[in-house]
Amino acid sequence: MDALLVGSPVNVQYLSGFAGSSGLCLVGPDHRSFLTDFRYVERADEEVGEGWSRPEPSYLLWRDALGLMPDGAKVGFEDASVTVRELEGLRAAVGDRLEILPAGDLVEGLREIKDAEEVERIRAAAAMADGVFQWLVEFGFVGRSELEVLRACEVRITELGAATSFPPIIAAGPNGAIPHAEPGDYTIAEGDLLTIDMGVQLDYYCSDCTRTYAVGEPSDRAREVYETVLAAQSASLLAVEAGASCSAVDAAGRELITEAGYGPNFGHGTGHGVGMEIHEAPRVSQAATGDLRSGQVITVEPGIYLPGELGVRIEDLVVVTEDGYENLSSLPKELQIVG
Ligand code: ZN
Ligand code: ZN
Numbered sequence: 001m002d003a004l005l006v007g008s009p010v011n012v013q014y015l016s017g018f019a020g021s022s023g024l025c026l027v028g029p030d031h032r033s034f035l036t037d038f039r040y041v042e043r044a045d046e047e048v049g050e051g052w053s054r055p056e057p058s059y060l061l062w063r064d065a066l067g068l069m070p071d072g073a074k075v076g077f078e079d080a081s082v083t084v085r086e087l088e089g090l091r092a093a094v095g096d097r098l099e100i101l102p103a104g105d106l107v108e109g110l111r112e113i114k115d116a117e118e119v120e121r122i123r124a125a126a127a128m129a130d131g132v133f134q135w136l137v138e139f140g141f142v143g144r145s146e147l148e149v150l151r152a153c154e155v156r157i158t159e160l161g162a163a164t165s166f167p168p169i170i171a172a173g174p175n176g177a178i179p180h181a182e183p184g185d186y187t188i189a190e191g192d193l194l195t196i197d198m199g200v201q202l203d204y205y206c207s208d209c210t211r212t213y214a215v216g217e218p219s220d221r222a223r224e225v226y227e228t229v230l231a232a233q234s235a236s237l238l239a240v241e242a243g244a245s246c247s248a249v250d251a252a253g254r255e256l257i258t259e260a261g262y263g264p265n266f267g268h269g270t271g272h273g274v275g276m277e278i279h280e281a282p283r284v285s286q287a288a289t290g291d292l293r294s295g296q297v298i299t300v301e302p303g304i305y306l307p308g309e310l311g312v313r314i315e316d317l318v319v320v321t322e323d324g325y326e327n328l329s330s331l332p333k334e335l336q337i338v339g
Contacts, residue, residue: 002073003028004103005065008081010276011107017047019204024061025052026068026075033068035061062086063093076103105281112273112281113295118205119319122274122297125165125207126317126328129200132156133211133331137338141194141215146170146183149196157200165199165206166278176212176311179268179303190216193226193310194338199278206278208299209329210315214337222312225262225304226335229312232256232302233333236270236284240300240318240325246288253302254286262304271299274317296320297328 006012006025013019015027020040026033034052036044037059044054058064069075077090079102090100114122132153139152149170157164171181173192181195188194197210212229214222232253239252250270257266269285274297282290284298292298301315314333318325 001028001076001101001103003031003069004076004078004106005062006078006107007062008078008107011078011111013204014107014111014276016052017049018044019047020044022061024065026065031068033065035065037061062090066090066094066098069098071097072099074099074101076101076106078103078105078107080105080108108281111275113293114275114297114319115295118275119295119297121203121205122207122317122319123328125162125200125202125205126209127330128157128160128162128202129198129207129209130330132160132198132200133196133209136196137213137336140339141172141188141213142190142339144188146172146175146186146188149188150183153196153198160200162200162202165201165208168199169195169197169210171195171197171311172215174308174310177305177307177309178311179305179313188215191219192216193218193222193312195311195313197313197315199274204276206274206276207328208274208278208315208317209331210301210313211331211333211336212312212314214335215339217337218335222310223335225306225310226312228257228260228262229302229304229314230333230335232266233300233314233316236300236302237316237318237325237327240292240298240320242292242294242320242322244292246282246284246290246292247286249284249292249300250286250288253300257302257304265304265306266302267305268303271301271315273298292320294320294322 012023170183172188176195199208236253239249271284273280303313305311316329
């Protein structure tokens with residue numbers, strides 16, 4: 001490949017610094033061009049870093065970018081985000097002058113490894129989210145609907161000058177058994193388990209954390225399920241270090257859940273990468289093929305879901321290091337009984 005066309009907004013921002021919605025990068029061993037249209041010229045002046053050439057603004061970014069390449073060049077495109085229609089347009093524009101080929105997730109691969117500044121941003125987002133969790137516990141749950149808790153959470157994060165990194169999950173009682181439940185009218189009552197899965201986006205970086213609380217005194221069953229998930233989460237965390245296979249981190253916790261008889265009730269992967277996007281590489285699951293590397297930021301979030309009854313998930317956000325991990329989540333994990 002002589003050059004790579006990068007058009008997915010988050011990858012454009014990662015490479016160039018430009019956070020607007022209309023930008024395109026053309027990058028190669030000796031080539032760095034950033035293209036945008038008339039509306040974003042001033043923003044690009046401010047945000048695009050050193051070392052980028054800036055062709056004239058245009059509304060035909062892709063055509064103009066390809067026009068920069070010499071005849072016969074091989075140009076890669078991001079096949080995860082370019083649509084079939086866009087690809088046909090590209091091919092029609094270049095005819096047989098250039099070779100256009102799928103390039104996979106090259107920028108996503110770079111984004112997996114966070115530098116110190118990126119880790120600091122994620123750490124700050126996680127710390128803010130931890131504060132919101134504690135604020136919510138003081139706000140109180142009994143007698144409130146899931147939606148009421150959701151709105152309070154969103155207002156709080158806005159007041160702190162940030163945004164949610166994804167729509168928060170507030171799932172009480174039987175709704176906790178739905179891993180990605182949408183908050184609704186359900187009124188939270190004594191005896192419910194309450195799962196809150198929430199994160200903050202700050203300075204373009206995301207955090208992600210889940211805690212399951214006991215609202216009032218939990219049942220024996222709820223306690224048993226909680227302790228099983230906590231043991232599994234601890235076991236998976238212990239397996240995290242550079243060089244460990246992602247599937248082994250998943251297996252470490254999954255085995256405990258399976259031994260306790262809840263294997264079929266843990267139907268999702270153990271974790272995922274977090275960065276500029278809430279879900280990014282790597283995946284930490286049974287099917288994952290890669291190994292962890294130092295500098296990746298991943299979640300560890302096993303769960304058990306008993307349909308119609310209850311659910312428990314515990315999620316921490318950690319930085320992978322050479323000999324283990326650094327936990328960015330500071331909240332306690334022993335079962336918290338709240339009001
Ligand atoms: Zn989460
Ligand atoms: Zn997550």
